[in-house]
Amino acid sequence: MKLGWREMPIAGVMFQPGSSAEYKTGDWRIEKKPLIDQERCIRCMICWLICPDVAIERVQKPYKNYQESLKEDYYHCKGCGICAAECPVDAIEMVEESRVVP
């Protein structure tokens, strides 16, 4: 709901930290989306760190010998492909947007 001028926060201050997370940028992707191969992934966390959109999550979910798994955040991912380009073990593939992923 859009507020009237009397209800507007003073000076346009944004009082809710990190509210942009509500905003969907995932629909910016045009062709491809990243798909992480948990089997191949060595949990170096480079993709997590270099994502400009904070769209790779570290999930505290054990996978084989690893304590953590990495999860694509398709709600925010803009499909730049940096993660796939920089993955040292080629565990991320940019796949067709239409591909159904688990």
Added chain:
Amino acid sequence: MVAPKDLPLQELYAPGHRLCAGCGPSISVRMALKAARGPTVVVNSTGCVEVSTTIFPYTAWRIPWVHALFENTPAVASGLEYAYEALEKRGARKGKVDIIALGGDGGTFDIGIQALSGMLERGHDIVYICYDNEAYMNTGIQRSGATPRGAATTTSPAGKVIPGKRGGKKDLAAICAGHGIKYTATASIGFFTDYIDKVRKAIEVDGPAVVHVLAPCPLGWRSSPADTIKLAKMAVQTGIFPIYEVVDGKYRMSLKPGKLLPVEEYFKLQGRFSHLLRPEFKEELEEINREIEGNYRRILGLAGEQVA
């Protein structure tokens, strides 16, 4: 240096901002905040990061954040620092606040350099980070004092007779270090652990510190969004953007000097340099090559190292 997996999980910078896919400056901001030491406040000058991360009512910041104007970020940050100090003295607040002032290359090299100089001269305990994407990208790719020689922008187009920007890039690190500050560094998001380490060192310095970080812009560089980190790395490897620290006036290279990659490799991935690879601008390319090597040697010399 901290490995990526050992960095804090906490995200002080949220997704859902409106920066482009593959945005280098976005990466530079997120990485910088991974180096945060404690309570931190960010003051951000006008530019891509500012406009795209705080489109009302959505903010990507989970720490206090202020945008004032384009050219006054160091002054606004200085005001915050003095206020915290004064309020603490009066018992009106408690605890150290780390202040990060953040500006793009236009806001730092050009319109904001006076305010930055003032902040450095007065000795405020503030970290200034310049995310450098080498042109005014927010207004649509116009040349700045940080645009490298030969790069085509909308105001330094590659024409029939003039091959892109005339003149080179200001030596921001030398300008900042020239104020006698304790810590200045150049960095690249391509060498991320080095960059994060530098931001942390800058935070820990008592007094002003500057980190000048190269952050490619796929839109303005006319490069693939997937190549952002790769280009940031290549800029260092070709010698066009050497990374080093100036600690108490002493230069120290961040990478061991090695054989430089041919700059053409770097240029050919970017539309802004494509004209330089045409035969008619062969001499210009040679001149650029000489300049890059000369500058690299100069920095190595300052650091007391020899070219391998």
Added chain:
Amino acid sequence: MYRRGGVFTGEGVIPYTGEGSTVTAGSAVCTQIGCAYTGNEAVAYAAKQCNVDVVAAYPITPQTIIVERFSDYVANGEVDTKFMYVESEHSAMSACVGASLAGARVFTSTASQGLALMHEVMYLASGLRTPIVMGVVNRALSAPINIHGDHSDMMGSRDCGWIQLFAENAQEAYDLTIQAFKIAEDPAVQLPVAVNLDGYTVSHATENMKSLTDEDVARFLPPRKPIFKVDPSTPISVGGMALPEYYYEIKRQQEEALRQSRHVVKRVGKEYGDLTGRRYGFMEAYAMEDAQAAVISLGSTCGTVRSVAKRLRAKGKKVGAIKLWMYRPFPAEELISAIKGLKALAVMDRAISFGAPYGALCSDISSSLQNTEVKLKVLNMIYGLGGRDIPPATVERVYRDVLQAARTGKVEERVMFLDVRE
């Protein structure tokens, strides 16, 4: 609550007698210390007593004495204030905005080109609702360069969203500076305030005045309580981007705060009057009750105008005078009710609004008269540019002209340029 006046404190306390041009009502109930200050010193002293947390300022003639005096206070340990010696007025105002956002009480001062350089940041200060107080020592603008008094500087920034007060003398500069903090920091206002004093005429002339004790100022002006602040305890984003669907509402709200601030200006002026015997408000009216012609002005000129009006009254002329203390928000309704019985009004503008139908003050008055039943002739006098003196003889001519207009109902010249050589 306040100590009674006239108590000897060892510094030559003068019991308040009710004299002086600024007195409009009441009598003092607090200790007042007789002193002699220039307008600049009075402003610096007021800011000191207001216990400001941060001052960020840059020197410019004729404001320099303010920053020099304040530097003395800092150097001698008389204040806890952090004084930032910035590299430009642009940075001065920017640092003030930063400090104010952090929750501090902030003061600065400037003049002329310095104010012009701050112009961009002044919009920011009001837009971000930072209650900064600034002493503006009014001076002409270049070119040609001129360091003397006129109102060109402030008139150029009149629509920046600041509350604007004008002082006639050192006493008023002192009084208005103290009130300015209380007005600015009021939860309903949260806007910056400029206290204007004429370059040299007020800034550099030493006058007898009365100051309050530090304790009384502290009681009148408790520490600032920000309604929001940039602090790790409150992770807010300030100064973000508002696109067309939000910007207008935010600015509308800001405009309402400025319009409504007049109630606070009035209340604070009365409160200050109850304390000191020097009551303030939007304007001071002299002999307006049955006046047929009057002169309205800002700043130091008001003293000359009033003294001429007094003389003319003694001769039986039905003239009055109005001094505007508050120029923004413009007190249109109150002003109209003060002038509605007049046949003619002369408006003194100490600045040219280049190419405009009138000077700024006259434009404001003329437009305020629109859609009212009040019918009176308005004469506009441009005067005193670049420090050109405004002697009583000139003001007498102004009264002659305005009386003539009142008599004949005719205005010969829309705008007159007083004392300019042909």
